[in-house]
Amino acid sequence: xxxxDELDRTLINERVSEFRDQVKRRLSGELTEDEFxxxxxxxxxxxQLHAYMFRVAIPYGTLSSKQLRRFAHVARRYDRGYGxxxxxxxxxxxxxxxxxxxxxxxxxxxxxxxAMQTSGNNMRNVTSDQxxxxxxxxxxxxxxxxxxxxQHTTLHPEFSFLPRKFKIAITASEHDRAAIKIHDIxxxxxxxxxxxxxxxxxxxxxxGRTPFIAKTIKPFVHGRDILSYIEAILxxxxxxxxxxxxxxxxxxxxxxELGIEKFAKEVEEEWNQMGDSxxxxxxxxxxxxRSRFSYPPYEKLPHMPDELKRAAHDPLFxxxxxxxxxxxxxxxxxxxxxxxxxxxxxxxxATAEQMxxxxxxxDKYSFGEIRVxxxxxxxxxxxxxxxxxxxxxxxxxxxxxxxxxxxVTDIIACPGLDYCSLANARSIPIAQELTRRFAxxxxxxxxxxxxxxxxxxxxxxxxxxxxxxxxxxxxxxxxEFYQITIGGRADENAQLGTLIGPAVPYAEVADxxxxxxxxxxxLRDRPEELFVDTVKRLGxxxxxxxxxxxx
Amino acid sequence: MPLVKQGRITTDLFVxxxxxxELPGDGAILVTAERFLADPEALLRRAGKTGVVWPNNRDxxxxxxxxxxxxxxALVFPTFRDGRAYSxxxxxxxxxxxxGELRATGQILRDQFVFMTRAGFDAFEVKKDADADAxxxxxxxxxxxxxxxxxxxxxxxxxxxxxxxxxxxxx
Numbered sequence: 001x002x003x004x005d006e007l008d009r010t011l012i013n014e015r016v017s018e019f020r021d022q023v024k025r026r027l028s029g030e031l032t033e034d035e036f037x038x039x040x041x042x043x044x045x046x047x048q049l050h051a052y053m054f055r056v057a058i059p060y061g062t063l064s065s066k067q068l069r070r071f072a073h074v075a076r077r078y079d080r081g082y083g084x085x086x087x088x089x090x091x092x093x094x095x096x097x098x099x100x101x102x103x104x105x106x107x108x109x110x111x112x113x114x115a116m117q118t119s120g121n122n123m124r125n126v127t128s129d130q131x132x133x134x135x136x137x138x139x140x141x142x143x144x145x146x147x148x149x150x151q152h153t154t155l156h157p158e159f160s161f162l163p164r165k166f167k168i169a170i171t172a173s174e175h176d177r178a179a180i181k182i183h184d185i186x187x188x189x190x191x192x193x194x195x196x197x198x199x200x201x202x203x204x205x206x207x208g209r210t211p212f213i214a215k216t217i218k219p220f221v222h223g224r225d226i227l228s229y230i231e232a233i234l235x236x237x238x239x240x241x242x243x244x245x246x247x248x249x250x251x252x253x254x255x256x257e258l259g260i261e262k263f264a265k266e267v268e269e270e271w272n273q274m275g276d277s278x279x280x281x282x283x284x285x286x287x288x289x290r291s292r293f294s295y296p297p298y299e300k301l302p303h304m305p306d307e308l309k310r311a312a313h314d315p316l317f318x319x320x321x322x323x324x325x326x327x328x329x330x331x332x333x334x335x336x337x338x339x340x341x342x343x344x345x346x347x348x349x350a351t352a353e354q355m356x357x358x359x360x361x362x363d364k365y366s367f368g369e370i371r372v373x374x375x376x377x378x379x380x381x382x383x384x385x386x387x388x389x390x391x392x393x394x395x396x397x398x399x400x401x402x403x404x405x406x407x408v409t410d411i412i413a414c415p416g417l418d419y420c421s422l423a424n425a426r427s428i429p430i431a432q433e434l435t436r437r438f439a440x441x442x443x444x445x446x447x448x449x450x451x452x453x454x455x456x457x458x459x460x461x462x463x464x465x466x467x468x469x470x471x472x473x474x475x476x477x478x479x480e481f482y483q484i485t486i487g488g489r490a491d492e493n494a495q496l497g498t499l500i501g502p503a504v505p506y507a508e509v510a511d512x513x514x515x516x517x518x519x520x521x522x523l524r525d526r527p528e529e530l531f532v533d534t535v536k537r538l539g540x541x542x543x544x545x546x547x548x549x550x551x
Numbered sequence: 552m553p554l555v556k557q558g559r560i561t562t563d564l565f566v567x568x569x570x571x572x573e574l575p576g577d578g579a580i581l582v583t584a585e586r587f588l589a590d591p592e593a594l595l596r597r598a599g600k601t602g603v604v605w606p607n608n609r610d611x612x613x614x615x616x617x618x619x620x621x622x623x624x625a626l627v628f629p630t631f632r633d634g635r636a637y638s639x640x641x642x643x644x645x646x647x648x649x650x651g652e653l654r655a656t657g658q659i660l661r662d663q664f665v666f667m668t669r670a671g672f673d674a675f676e677v678k679k680d681a682d683a684d685a686x687x688x689x690x691x692x693x694x695x696x697x698x699x700x701x702x703x704x705x706x707x708x709x710x711x712x713x714x715x716x717x718x719x720x721x722x
Contacts, residue, residue, distance in 0.1 A: 005711070007695045007707045007710060007711065008695075008707070010694060010695045011693070011695040011697075011707075014692055014693050014694065014695065017692065018662075018692050018693075022662065030679075030681060035631075035660060038631065038632050039662055121632065151697040151707065151708070152697055152698055154697050155666075155693070155696075155697070156697075156698055157637065157665070157666040157667075157669035157670045157698065157700055158634075158637045158638055158641055158666075158670055158700070159634070159637070160634065160637075160666055161631070161632055161633065161634025161637065162634060235638050238634060238635060238637070238638045239635055239638050239639075243633060243635075273646065277699070278699035278706075279699065284712060284715075285708055285712065288708065288711055288712060288715065
């Protein structure tokens with residue numbers, strides 16, 4: 001965990017006061033709605049279909065039990081008793097009242113939580129691997145760097161009014177759980193030949209109307225130079241990124257229009273001119289931030305405790321363990337993923353009761369720490385293996401032990417037309433229907449890893465382009481239709497999906513998805529060949545033929 | 552539109568001169584980039600001060616050779632969501648060493664004062680009287696800053712390091 005000091009706390013409180021003044025000026029009419037819009041967006045407040053929506057940052061996906069309890073409090077006190085975890089390590093509250101927002105922010109600030117730059121055309125919440133610091137084989141904890149970048153990008157005096165939003169993600173593992181290739185800047189932490197820490201810097205990834213996978217702009221930027229290098233990229237973007245058309249304003253378009261070589265050259269020139277600025281991080285500065293991350297006092301525990309051996313006879317426990325429990329870097333411990341995708345439920349939602357109870361479980365079993373991943377699931381990062389059977393029972397009672405992590409019902413979905421003013425079509429009911437179709441966990445197990453991502457419009461908040469199966473809601477003559485892509489992925493081999501056929505109406509989506517899965521089961525080489533690998537091996541055509549033959 | 556300078560509402564001594572309009576005698580003038588670049592020497596020879604309104608999409612390189620003889624540069628915020636001039640301001644101050652008046656013009660609300668000051672602006676053509684009146688108060692909104700810029704404010708990281716030094720020195 002990162003411990004905020006007096007300075008961090010002061011800044012958050014100052015931001016709350018500023019926002020309170022802005023709301024006051026709006027309510028008194030001193031600010032027009034147009035002026036206020038930009039100001040509220042800088043602090044995570046959207047106007048949705050029915051109410052204001054409030055998006056709160058969970059930087060690099062790390063939460064304390066105290067902070068999670070405060071989310072429960074906000075959900076209960078200011079909202080309708082639940083919150084929604086997003087694909088970018090944020091939580092959203094959908095029914096907040098404008099006049100009460102400053103108080104909600106003040107309550108969150110008490111536990112070091114803020115909503116700065118969770119929307120608007122600025123540098124958004126820095127995201128990272130939800131297993132940071134506990135994943136086996138990680139180069140080093142990417143959260144040290146995430147925090148350095150979080151601070152540097154917070155209320156930045158030069159880059160708070162960019163052409164468009166700007167997202168940075170960091171990974172330090174070979175397997176990319178942070179989806180860095182679909183970010184404006186993706187950072188892959190690695191070491192050079194001299195053993196020094198640095199980053200492969202990728203730029204220009206993003207989904208939306210014109211999706212691009214990020215390209216490498218520099219294979220190694222030394223850690224001490226990472227802030228100045230990011231600043232150089234942003235300065236080029238701030239000056240030359242398009243502002244004439246909102247759909248062409250992301251950095252991916254600038255990179256695409258200039259070409260990565262030319263863009264890289266511009267950045268390099270700017271970076272060279274910046275020279276050895278104050279942005280260079282010396283060793284002591286990095287260690288200062290590192291010193292404020294605390295790690296649990298792990299015990300020396302056996303690899304296979306008796307409790308686990310005994311519980312192996314319980315098939316329900318075993319199924320959950322095999323699905324949701326992952327190896328930890330410390331022997332005797334596990335990382336436990338908590339599915340927020342119950343059968344028939346909206347993906348990513350958690351009730352205030354669940355949050356409170358989970359905070360208690362985190363205190364009891366995970367050193368008070370909770371993680372949030374971009375798949376809209378939560379995790380307990382430090383669970384002793386001997387405690388797994390107890391934890392399973394407790395999670396099961398809370399409805400947080402659905403054994404579908406990474407399976408067909410572990411669906412990523414945006415809020416869609418049920419909440420969002422931009423949406424063309426509903427997302428949540430499609431997800432709910434699919435979880436009912438594949439409710440049999442044995443079938444889901446048989447199918448294996450399969451990511452379905454659903455967006456209710458072209459803005460792609462549900463990351464449909466990079467779903468193994470992507471579903472995109474569009475509007476045709478006043479009716480909801482859905483385009484379906486297959487073969488996308490968001491990891492280290494990130495790729496955009498390919499359209500499988502003509503768009504289908506709302507009522508047929510679940511049937512088509514079932515047919516796609518059927519086709520895959522028939523076509524796969526062997527049970528271990530994942531859906532996405534079958535698509536890669538065979539291409540879209542054989543699956544298209546089977547699915548559309550009778551349509 | 553009130554002008555805030557050195558933290559106070561003050562009379563604007565510069566007169567905006569449209570392209571093609573006659574120059575006033577010896578008074579301070581603000582001219583467009585086109586007019587300035589058409590004959591910079593003639594303008595700079597005048598007894599009165601010369602300021603230039605520089606668009607936010609024009610490269611600063613053309614202006615740089617004259618910076619030490621220019622009294623004011625006005626950078627433009629066509630709407631306050633267009634932040635290009637923040638980069639121009641920092642480049643003028645921090646890279647090109649410009650130390651004359653750096654004025655923000657366009658849609659300027661109080662909510663930009665801290666950002667603008669940190670980027671190097673020291674004069675503001677503020678849209679609303681109430682915002683101009685609130686300048687000093689608004690500048691007190693923040694006491695903690697994460698980024699080093701040319702304005703010399705000490706960053707949070709520096710304060711932490713100093714604290715560490717003094718703590719270890721006291722041991």
